[in-house]
Amino acid sequence: MKEKDSFIIGRIKSFKYALVGVFKLITTEHSIMAQCSLGLIAVILGFYFDISATEWMLQILAIGLVLSIEGLNTAVEKIADFIHPDFNNKIGFIKDIAAGAVTFAALAALAVGALIYLPKIFL
């Protein structure tokens, strides 16, 4: 049996695997690429409109929330396709609710973006 790593070595290895996961998500998943692009546009808008520190914090949290849940949704889709590649109503239900979770985050992020930028654009 493989010997267990020490606490510190274990955490460093986990962080390395997590960074590899970030790289895989960004380079292979179209949904993550799309969300990253929207996040990048939000960051550019943030610099353009010189938003406050509080607005930056809310915007960064919103971007992080969407990317995190989109990443988990991708993982759910991959597991579903792996364990049951054929059409199946239960797999469809699982994928739908995982996508629904992303939609909650995306709507919240949209609301944050609207509250930050609409007054700056129209007022």
Ligand SMILES: Nc1ncnc2c1ncn2[C@@H]1O[C@H](COP(=O)(O)OP(=O)(O)OP(=O)(O)O)[C@@H](O)[C@H]1O
């Ligand atoms: N094996 C399946 N059985 C039943 N329904 C499925 C199955 N695979 C996909 N679906 C249905 O199709 C929808 C889209 O699934 P899919 O895996 O293509 O996700 P997607 O959001 O298009 O993913 P991607 O991130 O690859 O663009 C699901 O939400 C579900 O309703």
